[in-house]
């Protein structure tokens with residue numbers, strides 16, 4: 001049984017956080033979404049769904065297909081290749097599949113116009129992920145999609161840092177490991193020089 005566990009939310013974009021449910025541990029690929037339960041846990045942890053709004057339909061096959069599609073796009077963006085007309089058409093078809101309307105919702109003393117769907121418990125549960133990449137393409141900058149420079153890391157992020165110089169999935173993770181490795185090299189080289 002797979003342990004319903006902890007997911008990483010360091011991508012600065014929901015669709016990249018979803019791609020990042022495939023990770024590498026010591027260079028070996030590990031899929032954190034291996035069951036409906038895993039997927040539902042991710043939907044809750046990511047804030048897509050409230051714990052009580054879990055979908056009543058099977059989502060996993062569709063979700064994994066979507067994730068593969070998004071990973072291909074993340075790879076392309078990272079290499080400076082813009083979205084193809086074909087991939088945009090696929091996104092448009094995903095966008096058009098949502099049934100719902102916009103509704104006014106009260107938040108404190110303000111009103112917000114938000115999408116509302118009766119079908120949120122169903123297939124639309126994955127919609128925010130699709131919306132997230134659509135937002136990037138329409139209002140963000142796809143050129144800022146990066147992959148962590150950790151040699152064995154496969155995590156993506158949207159670089160929203162001030163100078164767009166973010167290199168690591170996290171400083172505690174790969175940033176630290178690479179620093180530690182460099183430090184080890186320096187110390188080790190010094191010591192071996194001393195031995196001569």
Ligand SMILES: [Zn+2]
Nearest residue numbers: 148153169174
């Ligand atoms: Zn990393």
